[in-house]
Amino acid sequence: MRVEHDFLGEMEVPDEVLYGVQTMRAMENFKITHQHLDPEFIASLAKVKKAAAIANMETSRLTPRIGQAIITAANEVINGRWDDQFPVDPIQGGAGTSINMNMNEVLANRALDLLDEPRGSYDIVSPNNHVNMAQSTNDSFPTGIKVCLCSKSQRLTAALDKLADGLDAKANEFHDVIKMGRTHLQDAVPITLGQEMAAYASSVRRASRRLQTAIEGIHAINMGATAVGTGLNAEPKYIRLVAEHLSAITKEDFHTADNLVDATNNTDGFADVSAAMKVTALVLIKMANDIRLMASGPRCGLNELKLPARQPGSSIMPGKVNPVIAEVLDQVCYQVIGNDLALSMAVENGQFELNVMEPVMAFNLFNSMNYMTEAVNTFREKLLAGLEANRRQCAEWVRHSVGVVTALLPHIGYENSARLARKAYQTGRPIEEIVEEEGLLPVSRLHSILSPEHMTTPGIAS
Template structure:
């Protein structure tokens, strides 16, 4: 053990630990979730601290020998080598000061080790004087949240685009599978299974684009704002330089906020991202439930598609297989919706020049991004890619439906269609059979009007072909 002190007193620290006294206090004070920080958030902290060290060296504030050792320590954090040295709970008081000081202590003790000096020798390299130079928790933490959120969001965007591609492929595969459409959970006009899956693809691309747009504001950061946005103890050259260095370190294009007081005190940009994740969750719930309904049965449901079987569905009913993948996606999305509420409460509860609730915002945003990414990838690989169309069942439901009568409106009128629909429902007869039996239309007419391609695109079905049929019939008369 080694002894370290802060202005509250002295504590013993494990001698092999890179963290120090303030991290130890956080471990004692915040035992809330049982988890530690998101690994990408730790990486983001390392990136922000590296950019600060490089900026401070470039403007001549930080000794290069110490600064280079600190940069090397930051690289170790960025690579994930020191993740076990970040034991603080992600939900904590202090606006993330424990995260910031945890990072400062790890950087200093690793840099001391690189320079051949003992851990805890803070007279030589100090967590506050060197690792925190020109900084405050109040600009480091919101900037690190932005960096982490951008990395997590990119993973989700890729997952959504891949899912959209899978839905598109299924759309092509099922483009000739005509089935009954449904509105109000009642039979409607026909649609193809392919069009349904193409609509799923379109929805996922829209969500991907929305998330990408909501991330644009994350590229504006407040490094150099220090405690309240006034830039106290931050050289103007540093403020410019740290922005350029963070852009180089992360590969993202960052700019400094025009109003640093606003950027430090207000966290509304996090609601933009969280809201886009909630909306994506709602879209995924809709799609998952459509898949569950279309696959229901297999003997007493719709059974229009077959989902790939993933596990036995019951401990008591042999042969039962449940739609477990859409079910787990639904549950994940419920959690994301709940997370958004926590973010909203955090954002509205900021006072004056700082919102101290950033840790809970970060925790829930990072979880939502990670959960959604995993759920989307699971839906694609464990479900969508293996879906099969039950063509015979789709055709059977279509033949039994009276919904196809809508396609006849331009040809025989609403009143005649209503009479036929009512009779078909009352007698459980097939609409096509009634039309031919009553000599309202011939089989040839119906083949044109009810052709799959004609019923699933804009326009009066078979207008030109039907005109020719009528003309030929008139000639015969």
């Protein structure tokens, strides 16, 4: 054991760990989720520390010997070498101070290793004086969140774009599958299954663009704002340089916020990102539930779609297969919506110059992105790729539908059409058969009016 101290007193720390006394206190105080920090966030925060070290060396406040050791240590953390040295709970009080100090202590002690100095020799490399130089938790922690979200969002938008591509492919495959459209869960007028799939693709692409727009909004960072946005202890040159170096390290276009006080006490940018994911969840739920309904049955439901059989559906009913992939997408989306509510409450509960609720924001944002990315990929790979149309059943529903009478309105008028609809409901006979029987239209013209090409495109049949 080694003995470390902070202004609250001394504490023994195991020699084999890179973290120090403040991390130990956090481990004692915050036993909340029993989860670990997201590894991608650990790497993201290390990138922030690396950029700060480079900027501090260029302003000559940090000596090259210490600065290079911190940079090397940060590179190791970025590469995932020391993930097990970050034991603090993701949800904690203190606006992320414990997470920031966990990083500062790991980098300081690893730098001491590299300099052949004993761990805990903070007079040589200090977590506060050197690793945290010209910083506060209040600028480095939210910047780390933004770096992480930019990285994660690339995978989520890629997953959404691939899903949209898959839906477009199904739109082409099903372009000639005529089926009944439905409004109010009641028969409406015909549509093609391809048109429905293309509509899903369009909404998913819009969701992807919405998320990308929200992510663009969090490229403004408050590094150099330090405690409350006034820039105390941060040189103007450092403020410019740290944004430049972070951009170079991350390959993202980060820039210093126009108003550092605003950027330190407001977190509405995170609300934008969360809201974009919530709306994406709503789009995905709608699509998944439509597909579940169209696949219902198979004997006593709509039975218009055939889903890939992925696992037995019941512990008691032999032969039952459930739409489990659509169901898991729904459930993930419900979680994302719940996460957005938690984040919204945290965003509005920031007082004065800082929002101290950023840890729960980060926790929910990261989880939402992780979960949604995996769920979207799972849906595309395990459901959409093997999705089949039940062409026979789709055609049968159209043949027996009364909704096709709408296509006759311009040709026989509303009153006749309503009368035919009523007769069809009463007798259970197809509309086309009743029209032929009554001789209201020549058969060839009737077939033209009720053709799939006419009923699923704009215009009036001649």
